[in-house]
Amino acid sequence: MRNAYIAGSGFYVPPRIVTNDDLASEYGIETSDEWIRQRTGIEQRHFADAGTTTSDLAVHASERAIEAAGIDRREIDMVIFATLSPDQFFPGSACFLQQKLGLCDGDDATFVAALDIRNQCSGFVYGLATATSMVRSGQHDNVLLVGSEIHSAALDLTTRGRTVGSLFGDAAGAVIVRATDEDRGVRAWDLGADGRFADQLAMKVFDFHNRPYIATDEAGNGVVPVDLLWPIMEGQVVFRNAIARMIESLTNLCEKEDVALGDIDLFLCHQANLRINQMVQNRIGAPEEKFFNNIQKYGNTTAATIPILIDEAIQAGRLERGMKVALVAFGAGFTWGSALIDW
Numbered sequence: 001m002r003n004a005y006i007a008g009s010g011f012y013v014p015p016r017i018v019t020n021d022d023l024a025s026e027y028g029i030e031t032s033d034e035w036i037r038q039r040t041g042i043e044q045r046h047f048a049d050a051g052t053t054t055s056d057l058a059v060h061a062s063e064r065a066i067e068a069a070g071i072d073r074r075e076i077d078m079v080i081f082a083t084l085s086p087d088q089f090f091p092g093s094a095c096f097l098q099q100k101l102g103l104c105d106g107d108d109a110t111f112v113a114a115l116d117i118r119n120q121c122s123g124f125v126y127g128l129a130t131a132t133s134m135v136r137s138g139q140h141d142n143v144l145l146v147g148s149e150i151h152s153a154a155l156d157l158t159t160r161g162r163t164v165g166s167l168f169g170d171a172a173g174a175v176i177v178r179a180t181d182e183d184r185g186v187r188a189w190d191l192g193a194d195g196r197f198a199d200q201l202a203m204k205v206f207d208f209h210n211r212p213y214i215a216t217d218e219a220g221n222g223v224v225p226v227d228l229l230w231p232i233m234e235g236q237v238v239f240r241n242a243i244a245r246m247i248e249s250l251t252n253l254c255e256k257e258d259v260a261l262g263d264i265d266l267f268l269c270h271q272a273n274l275r276i277n278q279m280v281q282n283r284i285g286a287p288e289e290k291f292f293n294n295i296q297k298y299g300n301t302t303a304a305t306i307p308i309l310i311d312e313a314i315q316a317g318r319l320e321r322g323m324k325v326a327l328v329a330f331g332a333g334f335t336w337g338s339a340l341i342d343w
């Protein structure tokens with residue numbers, strides 16, 4: 001049977017580190033290392049400099065994943081790009097990445113399919129399900145799947161926006177989803193959404209209810225009221241739903257594959273808040289050593305969290321061939337998803 005497995009991974013974070021203390025001292029936000037660390041586990045995040053786009057970060061992560069997979073970039077036959085912070089409103093960032101990777105250059109240009117996934121924090125899991133389906137159906141052999149975000153350009157980095165502003169960081173993670181005849185790879189997934197909560201975690205800067213979609217002044221320049229300019233979040237609603245939906249999704253996943261939660265060797269959970277993951281771990285009764293977290297260093301990097309976890313877990317010797325791995329994520333929409341991989 002034709003299977004799809006993760007043949008290589010890579011990630012990239014921009015060099016500038018912003019600690020919790022920096023948010024207070026450099027940005028003047030009324031916050032503290034103690035508050036952020038205690039409520040979220042976050043110690044620092046990386047911010048890209050102005051001029052850097054989401055697809056720029058993705059290029060670095062992709063090149064590392066391509067190298068780790070041991071393939072030539074010309075073997076990539078599809079690009080899937082998960083992000084909530086695209087380079088532009090349109091076209092999708094997968095097209096920018098395809099071009100920046102050189103896939104459109106020269107006589108051997110490949111002009112492969114390029115698809116954006118707009119599922120926020122669960123974008124990578126939705127993307128993995130899509131990539132696996134493409135590979136298993138025989139349509140594609142090597143799908144480049146990327147999660148990449150530049151959050152720092154669209155965070156209200158003042159005291160007014162501190163609840164959201166202190167959580168997020170910039171980063172990219174990538175994997176190659178590759179065809180194999182071996183008995184391994186992505187076994188199953190469970191995806192879900194609850195659009196009743198679409199307004200609880202959102203960014204409404206482009207409001208197509210309005211004509212035009214951004215109000216204009218007399219000179220015709222766009223004018224955006226401050227309450228539309230930045231992301232909005234009902235933090236405690238998100239927190240509660242994240243725990244419930246992640247557990248529900250993992251349970252559904254295990255039922256589908258007829259495995260017990262106790263059979264999972266490693267859980268790689270979306271990194272939104274360390275306390276969310278600790279509660280998931282406690283409620284499913286899993287030992288701490290089966291969870292691998294890195295939110296302390298990067299904050300919430302949305303679609304990039306899971307591919308970064310995969311790469312760091314491999315580098316740390318925590319993820320090895322033969323292990324049963326569960327990925328799980330929850331985010332805006334609300335959307336959520338989990339996937340089971342025999343590594």
Ligand code: UT7
Pocket residue numbers: 030031032035036039040121162163164166233234235236238239242271272273300330331332
């Ligand atoms: O990928 C999905 C994305 N998001 C999430 O998963 C987030 C889920 N939610 C959470 O993680 C938590 O709700 C937060 C960490 C965001 C917030 O924690 P909380 O315990 O729900 O705090 P809160 O929003 O109820 O705010 C409590 C207080 C408020 O002050 P007042 O009104 O009580 O005076 C906030 O203004 O804490 C204040 N506060 C802060 N203080 C210092 C909020 N953010 C900060 C901050 N530093 N960074």
